[in-house]
Amino acid sequence: xxxxxxxxxxxxxxxxxxxxxxxxxxxxxxxxxxxxxxxxxxxxxxxxxxxxxxxxxxxxxxxxxxxxxxxxxxxxxxxxxxxxxxxxxxxxxxxxxxxxxxxxxxxxxxxxxxxxxxxxxxxxxxxxxxxxxxxxxxxxxxxxxxxxxxxxxxxxxxxxxxxxxxxxxxxxxxxxxxxxxxxxxxxxxxxxxxxxxxxxxxxxxxxxxxxxxxxxxx
Numbered sequence: 449x450x451x452x453x454x455x456x457x458x459x460x461x462x463x464x465x466x467x468x469x470x471x472x473x474x475x476x477x478x479x480x481x482x483x484x485x486x487x488x489x490x491x492x493x494x495x496x497x498x499x500x501x502x503x504x505x506x507x508x509x510x511x512x513x514x515x516x517x518x519x520x521x522x523x524x525x526x527x528x529x530x531x532x533x534x535x536x537x538x539x540x541x542x543x544x545x546x547x548x549x550x551x552x553x554x555x556x557x558x559x560x561x562x563x564x565x566x567x568x569x570x571x572x573x574x575x576x577x578x579x580x581x582x583x584x585x586x587x588x589x590x591x592x593x594x595x596x597x598x599x600x601x602x603x604x605x606x607x608x609x610x611x612x613x614x615x616x617x618x619x620x621x622x623x624x625x626x627x628x629x630x631x632x633x634x635x636x637x638x639x640x641x642x643x644x645x646x647x648x649x650x651x652x653x654x655x656x657x658x659x660x661x662x663x664x665x666x
Contacts, residue, residue, distance in 0.1 A: 485512040487540070488520045494535045497550055502527050518542045554609075558639055565609055566645045567637045568652050575658045576611075576633040583610055583620060584665030587636075591647070592656035602644050603651075605662060610637045 491506045505523050520526050520541040529546040549556040570576040588604040590597045610618050612635045619631050651657045
């Protein structure tokens with residue numbers, strides 16, 4: 449008799465739990481799945497590096513279930529920013545797909561400062577400080593006028609933007625494999641102003657230029 453009573457109690461508890469689940473939990477789950485939310489999408493494909501304008505955007509209503517927290521819900525969060533990768537009209541725009549910079553922070557900073565990039569050839573390994581230079585280093589350059597070395601004030605304390613090998617690959621990114629020559633500097637790309645660029649072009653065409661390491665950069 450006691451065993452039967454226990455079975456009845458257990459059965460009653462199961463019925464109560466099932467009722468709570470059926471009339472409480474399940475409706476709330478389906479309600480969440482059936483909800484909608486307004487988000488921002490583009491109205492046509494936007495290529496990487498494009499500055500996003502309001503005319504490119506459209507507000508659309510989608511199901512809220514499973515929607516990423518980082519999805520863009522407000523036009524003000526995207527207008528004036530740049531696409532990091534191609535964005536199509538079907539894509540969810542999450543914050544990782546947009547950037548404050550067109551290319552990268554460094555390049556945008558160079559442009560904002562009115563500076564430019566220029567690449568010069570290193571005539572020898574010695575001219576590149578024995579291949580010891582790194583991106584961000586501060587260097588000065590000696591030019592040759594005739595047969596006399598000259599250090600122009602304008603060519604002191606220049607920042608190295610990148611260092612390239614003979615194949616125009618950034619030596620920091622080059623996949624050397626068994627060929628260590630891919631890590632030998634052949635050219636330097638420098639951050640300069642107009643006057644510095646003019647003098648470096650003259651030095652490039654004279655064919656004689658030598659770098660001097662000043663200090664390690666960031």
